Amino acid sequence: xxxxxxxxxxxxxxxxxxxxxxxxxxxxxxxxxxxxxxxxxxxxxxxxxxxxxxxxxxxxxxxxxxxxxxxxxxxxxxxxxxxxxxxxxxxxxxxxxxxxxxxxxxxxxxxxxxxxxxxxxxxxxxxxxxxxxxxxxxxxxxxxxxxxxxxxxxxxxxxxxxxxxxxxxxxxxxxxxxxxxxxxxxxxxxxxxxxxxxxxxxxxxxxxxxxxxxxxxxxxxxxxxxxxxxxxxxxxxxxxxxxxxxxxxxxxxxxxxxxxxxxxxxxxxxxxxxxxxxxxxxxxxxxxxxxx
DNA sequence: TAATAGGGAAGTAGTTCCAA
DNA sequence: TTGGAACTACTTCCCTATTA
Numbered sequence: 001x002x003x004x005x006x007x008x009x010x011x012x013x014x015x016x017x018x019x020x021x022x023x024x025x026x027x028x029x030x031x032x033x034x035x036x037x038x039x040x041x042x043x044x045x046x047x048x049x050x051x052x053x054x055x056x057x058x059x060x061x062x063x064x065x066x067x068x069x070x071x072x073x074x075x076x077x078x079x080x081x082x083x084x085x086x087x088x089x090x091x092x093x094x095x096x097x098x099x100x101x102x103x104x105x106x107x108x109x110x111x112x113x114x115x116x117x118x119x120x121x122x123x124x125x126x127x128x129x130x131x132x133x134x135x136x137x138x139x140x141x142x143x144x145x146x147x148x149x150x151x152x153x154x155x156x157x158x159x160x161x162x163x164x165x166x167x168x169x170x171x172x173x174x175x176x177x178x179x180x181x182x183x184x185x186x187x188x189x190x191x192x193x194x195x196x197x198x199x200x201x202x203x204x205x206x207x208x209x210x211x212x213x214x215x216x217x218x219x220x221x222x223x224x225x226x227x228x229x230x231x232x233x234x235x236x237x238x239x240x241x242x243x244x245x246x247x248x249x250x251x252x253x254x255x256x257x258x259x260x261x262x263x264x265x266x267x268x269x270x271x272x273x274x275x276x277x278x279x280x281x282x283x284x285x286x287x288x289x290x291x292x
Numbered sequence: 293t294a295a296t297a298g299g300g301a302a303g304t305a306g307t308t309c310c311a312a
Numbered sequence: 313t314t315g316g317a318a319c320t321a322c323t324t325c326c327c328t329a330t331t332a
Contacts, residue, residue, distance in 0.1 A: 036332040043293055046332055095332070144295075145331030174330090178297080223330090241332080269295095277293050 031246035047082035050243035079106035169266035
């Protein structure tokens with residue numbers, strides 16, 4: 001009954017339904033931006049300064065849960081005022097494009113969490129009273145770090161417990177693209193970057209390497225640009241490291257994975273109680289331990 | 293002070309080839 | 313036929329990059 005709408009020709013010429021059974025009703029695509037200083041790495045107490053989320057839903061989900069068309073139905077975006085180090089570094093402003101004035105006039109993280117919870121309740125994802133999930137939704141991010149690191153750190157610094165609606169299921173989009181790319185290796189070599197004599201010194205005394213140049217390819221880490229390229233999508237739209245632009249491009253990747261029949265299910269986890277070396281009492285950053 | 297994926301190096305076992 | 317060298321395929325371990 002759906003075939004005339006949702007099928008594509010197979011290599012044998014037959015029509016086949018490519019819709020995969022999708023257990024989740026909605027996806028929250030998140031790509032936070034956080035404070036940073038050049039050379040400090042990611043063990044530093046980064047504070048979230050932008051909270052952008054694209055809410056995606058199925059256009060064509062059947063009663064059995066089969067679907068392939070995913071679209072953005074709403075967006076939430078808020079800048080966040082850092083409290084531990086309210087002054088942004090020049091490096092951070094250059095990287096993210098976020099200005100000091102934008103964070104100065106922004107609400108603090110606990111306020112943003114409350115506003116975002118209202119956004120979720122408005123869309124029927126959580127209960128407005130208790131904040132408990134009502135529908136099945138899954139968080140999506142580029143790599144597992146946004147929630148695993150930045151949200152956990154920010155909740156510690158802001159002295160707020162991690163809300164129940166963010167402790168749920170997490171899909172690392174990068175990992176999904178990588179898995180899809182591996183499964184379809186014969187069909188695409190888009191992200192294979194050939195490296196010849198730069199990587200392998202040619203030694204004519206070695207018969208293994210003599211003669212024709214070896215066909216050695218090295219898989220690069222799948223940044224967002226390469227994920228788009230691997231899926232045959234147009235290049236990144238907007239400004240890289242702008243949270244909302246990153247989230248929108250991530251949503252494009254999600255939609256393409258869905259269209260290609262990838263089952264969108266969690267593949268990452270978080271540890272809400274994880275501690276970093278600079279963590280003192282709740283909310284306390286042990287500056288004496290920081291390697292500035 | 294973390295988890296993870298991926299690449300490179302090194303080691304090992306099996307196969308092939310060739311001279312004695 | 314045999315022993316040794318060369319080659320290939322595979323596994324394991326270690327290191328690096330990743331995330332602002």
